[in-house]
Amino acid sequence: MPITDFRNDPYLSLLRPLVEAYLAFYRVGTRHIESMGVTSAQFDVIAELGGTDGLTCAELGEATLITKGTLTGVLDRLEGKDLLVREAVKGDRRAINIRLTKNGEDIFKEIFPVHAEFMKPYFKQALTKEEVNQMKVLLNKLRDSFGNT
Amino acid sequence: MPITDFRNDPYLSLLRPLVEAYLAFYRVGTRHIESMGVTSAQFDVIAELGGTDGLTCAELGEATLITKGTLTGVLDRLEGKDLLVREAVKGDRRAINIRLTKNGEDIFKEIFPVHAEFMKPYFKQALTKEEVNQMKVLLNKLRDSFGNT
DNA sequence: TATTGTTATACTCTATAACTATA
């Protein structure tokens, strides 16, 4: 299969638009998130913990797809910023409960809406409401095909 | 704006499907690319250089969005694997031309089709050809809204 | 003076393997 077929193949021709659209979106979003003082990995952890009573490292690792050795470092940095605490778990002294501090919850509650408002106009100027609905259906099909875990 | 409005807002409700679909796609793709022995950044560089007579660092940085200091390191590692060479540019002794070696071109020609064939079934089972065309249009609108540079 | 690319510095993420404490 020659390389040039990449763009001509009825299915693979979707690859480039998908990557380009997401990267354009991601760069704008990440720049905004990092301007608020947390990295992407840290944002993911905060997003998982926000609104919960806490999760164990194992649960958090599964949710964020960060391996446990890596997760320790990410948690250390968030703990250093006073955004989360490690607590003992009753009944299993091997496990720890990771929970957002007041500070962390504040960040969570602040970052999400601010980020949402920041991103909204980009979507609004690009697509009609009908197109948004169309796109959601298509994106979910794609996600399921690649495995939504 | 409460957090729960995130999913109810007609525009922002697209955010989650977009991220989930792309991440599902990205994880499958990246795992496959890295199983072939190059990192994502290295793959991007190879992809830009493939089929050309070479680019300067400045051009390559612009194309891949890797800043120049970082790019030096990525190029060093690819040079170490014998996948590219740095050549003098006639007429401007400050600039260098980055070009794939025979080895690098071979990798390019091998990795792309293999990767394409690997990814194709995921798209094929998810969407009809009509849906693919719909989606391309929508994705390109989104990309342009976020700035396609 | 401006541009091209490298070097130096510092930080984050990444995985893996070895380890400690507990179950």
Place this chain on the structure above:
DNA sequence: TATAGTTATAGAGTATAACAATA
């Protein structure tokens, strides 16, 4: 023996600022 999390190690990417060579 198995599980939960940390530590140690090593590598890769990231940006920034200072630098040398050239234009």
